[in-house]
Amino acid sequence: MHIKQDLQLDFKDVLIEPKRSSLSSRSAVSLIKTYNFAHGRYSWTGVPIIAANMDTVGTMSMARALAEHQCMTAIHKHYTIEQLVEFFGKKTSKHDQDLLSQNKHAMQHSFYSMGIVQKDVEKFEKVLSQVGYWREDVPEHENYGIKMVCVDVANGYMQSFVDFCTEFRKKHPKIILMAGNVVTGNIVEELIFSGVDILKVGIGPGSACTTRKMAGVGRPQLSAIIDTTDAAHGLDGPTGANGLICSDGGCTVPADVAKAFGANADFVMLGGMLAGHTESEMEPFEKDGKKFLKFYGMSSSEAMQKYSGGVAEYRASEGKVVELPYRGDVNSTILEILGGVRSTCTYVGASNLKELPKRTTFYRTTIQTNDVYGNSIK
Numbered sequence: 001m002h003i004k005q006d007l008q009l010d011f012k013d014v015l016i017e018p019k020r021s022s023l024s025s026r027s028a029v030s031l032i033k034t035y036n037f038a039h040g041r042y043s044w045t046g047v048p049i050i051a052a053n054m055d056t057v058g059t060m061s062m063a064r065a066l067a068e069h070q071c072m073t074a075i076h077k078h079y080t081i082e083q084l085v086e087f088f089g090k091k092t093s094k095h096d097q098d099l100l101s102q103n104k105h106a107m108q109h110s111f112y113s114m115g116i117v118q119k120d121v122e123k124f125e126k127v128l129s130q131v132g133y134w135r136e137d138v139p140e141h142e143n144y145g146i147k148m149v150c151v152d153v154a155n156g157y158m159q160s161f162v163d164f165c166t167e168f169r170k171k172h173p174k175i176i177l178m179a180g181n182v183v184t185g186n187i188v189e190e191l192i193f194s195g196v197d198i199l200k201v202g203i204g205p206g207s208a209c210t211t212r213k214m215a216g217v218g219r220p221q222l223s224a225i226i227d228t229t230d231a232a233h234g235l236d237g238p239t240g241a242n243g244l245i246c247s248d249g250g251c252t253v254p255a256d257v258a259k260a261f262g263a264n265a266d267f268v269m270l271g272g273m274l275a276g277h278t279e280s281e282m283e284p285f286e287k288d289g290k291k292f293l294k295f296y297g298m299s300s301s302e303a304m305q306k307y308s309g310g311v312a313e314y315r316a317s318e319g320k321v322v323e324l325p326y327r328g329d330v331n332s333t334i335l336e337i338l339g340g341v342r343s344t345c346t347y348v349g350a351s352n353l354k355e356l357p358k359r360t361t362f363y364r365t366t367i368q369t370n371d372v373y374g375n376s377i378k
């Protein structure tokens, strides 16, 4: 048995020090960034915030709505092959031209998500055989295909996961591969050597996650980001670009997103903050005259019942099921999140997202907010 004594920090343990700034308005801040990848041959430009691949969040409707802000979506893996082909494929059908053109815009910001079992591989190959890889050799309005893949397992430390990533990279050299989840620098290095471009970082911080209660495993998210980005940014892949990190889970307010970027995360993935909206593609239900939407972890009993016919005897559910007040369209929520991050940038004098970590100094805190009138941000 071993105890690591270094202090491990979460978003709630820090505040950001203000710095001299020549920026007079949030409108002077750009959140758009361009990335090249350690292995994948494509580049990507946009706002590096990703809707999580949960079936209540990572929907095609979410992808269309977030793409308007150049944000990304990891499309959840429970869509049918036909739906995925329609989303990622060439648009030949005449029906609903509007939706088709929005899809075209959305797919360049969307990840195809999958697990590592045989049926995930077979499904991916079927979709890929019909839509092909993302094509950049055609005029922009004709682009289509799969550009980015998110390989998601609860425990990214399994040898079978590392082997899967190695094989995937051999078969699909061009694709931008995001994979996880992990929380330590050593495994980040191994996975980047195995072909991963973006490591998804976070074990247990999620709003609908019970892993820390069920298994007692995890790492405070801010320290996980600091350690893993240090490892990833120091490693170049065959393309000459370095490994990247996506902080996944634990953001509850816009400030947490800014803290994740301030700690050096390249991408930030959000579940709960984007849940409860029309884009969840579920019907709200009424209770005492108020509308609610269900939100649940992908390892919750609800999700396992829906997709696997129940919780297998050998495992326990590691996800919560919650009822969220219905919040309408996601547009105002994403504007609020982007506004929060822009505000952080103006406080520290960063005119863009790239400058934010360079200008971030964290204060360790014991108390963050004055909650005398509650702790809601509204």
Ligand code: 5GP
Pocket: 052, 053, 054, 154, 181, 202, 204, 205, 206, 207, 208, 209, 210, 211, 248, 249, 250, 251, 269, 270, 271, 272, 273, 296, 297, 298, 299, 300, 318, 319, 320
């Ligand atoms: P949030 O932004 O809601 O705090 O966290 C979202 C992340 O929680 C997801 O991207 C995913 O990594 C994680 N997550 C989603 N469902 C579950 C679950 O059922 N169990 C666990 N352990 N994590 C989950």
